[in-house]
Amino acid sequence: MKNNYSDVQVSPKGNQTTKITIFYFSGTGNSLWAARALARELGNTELISMVDWDINQRNIDSQLIGLVFPVHIWGVPKRVLEFLDQLQAMSPDYIFAVANNAGQVSNTLVQLHKVMKSKGLVLSSGWSIVMPSNYIPWGGPGSSEKQNELFAAARIKISDIVQEINRRVKKPVEKGPLWQRIVFTWLYKLSFPHVPEMDRKFWVDDRCNQCGLCVQLCPKKNITMLGEKLVWENHCEQCLACIQWCPQEALQYGKKTPAYSRYHHPEIKVKDLMK
Ligand SMILES: Cc1cc2nc3c(=O)[nH]c(=O)nc-3n(C[C@H](O)[C@H](O)[C@H](O)COP(=O)(O)O)c2cc1C
Ligand code: SF4
Ligand code: SF4
Known part of the structure; x- marks a missing residue:
């Protein structure tokens, strides 16, 4: 059986009174791990896989919604883009995104912001978290020391993100340098249909x-x-x-x-x- 909408966990540790839902997509667990860490620190958070989520089978009334996913080919994966149509049926006050990547977030969160805007949705904030690479055609994930350094930095970043979410910070999304956004956005557009x-x-x-x-x-x-x-x-x-x-x-x-x-x-x- 694969991921579905019943993959739900409610985190008891944080002190949120607002009900939060985090929708995640993950191939090798980095994004699920980040989503779990966010949920633990935020509290009162439900984690739901984007895979097979069907709005017709369950209504979400959370005022705070998060999207946690990997960067794919310097942009937003198709699964996440398609999920935005489901998000339109919910009416949260605050939507945040966390794009997990291997060091090149490029234009991903800007793209997400624009696509959401075109659908009448507002992305209030968006953060990049650097994790080991799972893109095996280009090599392995790096040494275990390097991976542990990335996990340690990710934990710190997640705590910072949680503080900002708790304050409902609205700010421009994080993005890569200009050259990266120009060159790699072009490559994303070329690759995406294939x-x-x-x-x-x-x-x-x-x-x-x-x-x-x-x-x-x-x-x-x-x-x-x-x-x-x-x-x-x-x-x-x-x-x-x-x-x-x-x-x-x-x-x-x-x-x-x-x-x-x-x-x-x-x-x-x-x-x-x-x-
Ligand atoms: C098809 C594919 C494309 C990727 N493209 C990028 C990229 O453009 N920039 C980047 O920094 N990482 C890229 N990565 C690495 C992942 O974003 C990164 O390892 C992420 O943490 C994986 O998350 P997951 O384990 O939740 O799937 C790519 C991975 C895959 C599978
Ligand atoms: S890489 Fe393609 S074939 Fe393999 S699990 Fe992901 S979607 Fe399926
Ligand atoms: S490729 Fe690997 S996971 Fe798939 S059936 Fe063969 S052994 Fe199992």
């Missing part, structure tokens, strides 16, 4: 034992097992959950991934993404 077919580069080596985890985990139901063969159906969202969580490390992407370490956030288990 993301669904980027799964053509997946292949499986002989360590695959047909356990089916990748099939179950895919948020887009994009992987089918035909006999002993795995088939990608060209509806990919490039979350990279399938390749990163394969227990046999049998799943590959392009030529270089056999040499690269797999990554998922160390405090997130695969079952956390499959509730």
Whole structure:
């Protein structure tokens, strides 16, 4: 079973009286970890996966809503853009976003702000959190020392974000340097229409034992097992959950991934993404 709207956790630790809902999207757990940390510090917070959320099945009346997700190809993932239509049916006073990335948030939060505005929604604040990279086609996540440094910095940043949310701070969203926003926004626009077919580069080596985890985990139901063969159906969202969580490390992407370490956030288990 994959993520759905019943993946709900209410955090007891913070001192919020306002009811908060955080919607998250996460391939390898960084965004789920950040969402959980925010929820713990804010208190009175419900965590809901964007995957399979269906407004028709449950009404959300929270006055404060957060969106927590990864940066994909220097912009907002399609899943999050599509989720905004669901957000239109809610009427919160304050919406914040946290874009998890590997150091290049670029124009992501500005893009989100603009798209939301075009839908009559207001993004009150938006923060970038730098985490280890899960983009395995370009390499591994870095040494465990480097990862721990990033997690420590992320914890501090999350505490700062919580203070600002508690004060309902409204301010311009965080963004990368101008050169990054110009060059990479152009690349995002070029790449975005082709993301669904980027799964053509997946292949499986002989360590695959047909356990089916990748099939179950895919948020887009994009992987089918035909006999002993795995088939990608060209509806990919490039979350990279399938390749990163394969227990046999049998799943590959392009030529270089056999040499690269797999990554998922160390405090997130695969079952956390499959509730
Ligand atoms: C398809 C894809 C594209 C990515 N593009 C970027 C990017 O443009 N900038 C960046 O800093 N990180 C990028 N990343 C890295 C992720 O944003 C980062 O590792 C994030 O923390 C992953 O969060 P998750 O574990 O919740 O999926 C990309 C990752 C993927 C899978
Ligand atoms: S998760 Fe890995 S081992 Fe399991 S079916 Fe998929 S590729 Fe094969
Ligand atoms: S095929 Fe893999 S990368 Fe594509 S959406 Fe499914 S799990 Fe994510």
